[in-house]
Amino acid sequence: MNEADASAAGALGEFLRSRRARLSPEDAGIVSYGARRVPGLRREELAQLAGVSTTYYARLEQGQSANASETVIDAIARALGLDDDERTHLHDLAKPAKSKRRRATRPDTARPSTVRLINAMADVPAVIMGRRTEVLAWNRLGHALLAGHYDFTAPSHPDDRPNLTRMLFLDRHTRELYTRWDEEAARAVASLRLIAGRHRDDRALADLVGELTIKSDEFAALWSKHPVHNCLSGRKYFHHPEVSHVELDFEILHVPDGAGHRLLTYTAHPGTPSDTALRLLASHTALAEHGYGSQGTAARKR
Structure with missing residues (x-):
């Protein structure tokens, strides 16, 4: 078994065990006898619910069974009560690795037309992310909202680009930016897990x-x-730090070119204090861009 396949097998087994552990016998309609040493269903119970042999399911959890059919994976997903995202993730993990070796990753670049698009959205904070949550580009307001302590040109340096997930966990200023940091952290990890399962041969993602x-x-x-x-x-x-408390709705749109780029935008409900605050930040940003303030200059960098 090569490195990529071994890693995938380990991730598949860990995911199956985590979901089996959260499913109680009562939830699955199974009569339980005696005390259980560990939470959740036993392997043989899950196998019975999925309609596969205990031996086959055990081998799947142990990473010793490759190329499981989609029918079997769907049966296991139903037995585990997985939602749509979890089901997709399970299928991704069960697929054979696309390459025999993890390939080195070339620096990614946003399409010029997409960069022009976000720059035209002067009143909307916008960021172009690569699939590893690295910032490929941001407009002035997106930079001012999320990372004013970074140089605006930082995304143009592939060796030292800002990464939204890294910033969230390792950058003090970013941590202070989110009033519900725990919620934001959980969301970031759940999203990164899904991406990691889909791109198991991505060395840069694994390194992150x-x-x-x-x-x-x-x-x-x-x-x-x-x-x-x-x-x-x-x-x-x-x-x-400039406009105090702001509540913004975010949308993530996938750029349909197969590169895995995503467009992240933020908006406020019209007429709310957050709308006023966002407009104020946009005004500060516009003034700074024309040399009337310090916002947007190369202040301090992580």
């Missing part, structure tokens, strides 16, 4: 996960729970 696991106990604890969620919209709560 390894770095955060070593440097952040909070990331490591969240990652070990195998959360999975495709976060496309929601609300984020900020305490911004």
Whole structure:
């Protein structure tokens, strides 16, 4: 078994065990006899619910069975009560690795037309993310909202780009930006888990996960729970150093070119204090861009 396949087998087994542990016999309609040493269903119970042999299921959890059919994976997903995102993740983990070796990753670049698009959105904070949550580009307001302590040109330097997940866990200023940091952290890890399962041969993505696991106990604890969620919209709560408390709705749109780029935008409900605060930040940003303030200059960098 090569490195990529071994890693996938380990992730598949860990995910199956985590979901089996959260499913009680009562939830599954199974009569339980006697005390259980560990929470959740036993392997043989889950196998029975899925309609597969205990031996086959055990081998699947242990990473000793490759190329499981989609029918079997669907049966296991139903037995575990997985939601749509979890089911997709299970299928991704069960697929054979696309390559025999993890390939080195070339620096990514946002399409010029997409950069022009976000720059035209002067009143909307916008960021172009690569699939590893690295910032490929941001407009002035997106930079001012999320990372005014970074140089505006930082995304144009591939060797030292800002990464939204790394910033969230390792950058003090970013941590202070979110009034509901725990909620934001859980959402970030759940999204990254889904992406990691889809791109198991991505060395840079694996390196990012390894770095955060070593440097952040909070990331490591969240990652070990195998959360999975495709976060496309929601609300984020900020305490911004310039405009104080802001509540913004976010949307993530996938750029349809197969590169895995995503467009992240923020908006406020019209007429709310957050709308006023966002307009004020946009005004500050516009003044700074024309030389009337310090916002947007190369102030301090992590």
